[in-house]
Amino acid sequence: MGADRKPRIGIIGTGAIGGFYGVMLARAGFDVHFLLRSEFSAVVEQGLRVNSAQHGVLSLKPVQAYASAEEMPPCDWLLVGAKTTNNAQLAPAIIQAAAPGAKVLLLQNGLDVEDALRAELPDTLHLLGGLCFICVHRAGPGQIEHQALGAVNLGYHSGPASADPALSQALVEEGAALFRAAGLDSQAMNNLHQARWQKLVWNVPYNGLSVLLKASTTPLMADPASRELIQDLMQEVLLGAAACGHVIPEAYAQQLFRSTEHMPDYWPSMYHDFLHQRPLELTAIYAAPLAAARAAGCELPKIQALYQSLCFIDRHHV
């Protein structure tokens, strides 16, 4: 890629996350290509539409949409917004759409979500992780509801720059610059693993309890029992993180708790998955942190009880 050319961006999995960031980047002038599956025809006909509480209605039409990765041009950046439950299966499409030395960025929650994909990727591709601080969900084919926030924090996971901190840092900064050019907050993170644990402080309680208790953030934050349970679950995430060598300050959890109180009412993504009978992201958000903590000699019983209950719900859709 020439230094004077804007990077070409491919979106693998154009759901709420991929669709939102793809539209924002395309509207900022980037050359963005969207890989779609079931929604391909609808998006070709109607385009993509983001209904944002913050930015108003943003539409993108025509969309550079593809039903197959083979038809995509080689992309410098590939943004993966698909569910973690599919990561390994996405490898062929990613490899197909990747320019030489491309940067693959997983915009996903959970711990160790890169591992299954990394095993399937050639060593020549960079793999990065991105944590999205955003309230967004898919309302219909190509239709995205954006309720609040939008920041993305990036970290380098693995690839040709693994042994070269200056290069990996430069790549992460390059990625963050893309999002900032689209008007979004974006920070480079030194330690992706620590950042993933930090994100779990929110995801572990709110995602799971929304499905377990069929409740969005407002009622969960209004009831004394669920408030206490949320705080207990947050404490266990801090314990697990610390056991794995990532000390997250107590104040960070308190701050997340308070900011959730002041957020507009929100149904976490796991509840949308439950509602649409999609598999829940239990491995990334629960099993992986539980296993990591246990390997470090630390039990997290309330998280485990929540995980066990969610496994039952995932199989029985109750």
Place this chain on the structure above:
Amino acid sequence: MGADRKPRIGIIGTGAIGGFYGVMLARAGFDVHFLLRSEFSAVVEQGLRVNSAQHGVLSLKPVQAYASAEEMPPCDWLLVGAKTTNNAQLAPAIIQAAAPGAKVLLLQNGLDVEDALRAELPDTLHLLGGLCFICVHRAGPGQIEHQALGAVNLGYHSGPASADPALSQALVEEGAALFRAAGLDSQAMNNLHQARWQKLVWNVPYNGLSVLLKASTTPLMADPASRELIQDLMQEVLLGAAACGHVIPEAYAQQLFRSTEHMPDYWPSMYHDFLHQRPLELTAIYAAPLAAARAAGCELPKIQALYQSLCFIDRHHV
């Protein structure tokens, strides 16, 4: 009461438990009087009917039914099958219906369920606790479905025989003899508190999870995640009991777990309460054991997470 007269029995709260045992005792020839509230007229007209998988259809008609305790004759034994959530409010009716020196028997689950009632009773009344090993539920006004089992184990709680082990033991044996005369297994227990902890080994996992996961015993015993959670919760009950001085052998929990596998599919009573939007018995089955264990320095995190979730459900009916 003369030694030659069969004791007169009053049933306070003729739901599934009170109705079943009252009908069994009446059919065995005891003089049984039933206090009813909303179902009074239906029971006067149609009688009481137990549809039992074990005993066939048992009906009782006419029923000695009362809408008010003031109309009841003085009873030697008062069997209380109402929900624990109402114990303190039942005191006036119990006092009204009690013969001098009457025995009040709480046929209820949970820990410390006698305490709220004891505070309202005169010292002259004996208070006993009974643990029912039975699968029974109310199918309609005066209609009781009996699926399996029926044993009642009794222990002395408090009253004029508190300081007289021989007398309290004799009273407990007298109570057990009533049930045995009605063809039911019944054992005297030396230690009511220990027996209540033992019963919790079943009630803590199955009652709560039936409401949390909207599942009866068969699916709960078929899924690996819920099986593991049930066993973990049972282990915590054993820990709590041991901290309170009641050592329950590990084999007891294993035996309960296995026997539940071979039980007919069963919806625990808490699920019926949930379904009919009655208050859940969370204090007796969860809060009291959690508080007792905590007072003994023992945390039970999975039981606590289950309790916190059930408190939310109890208030939101989700």
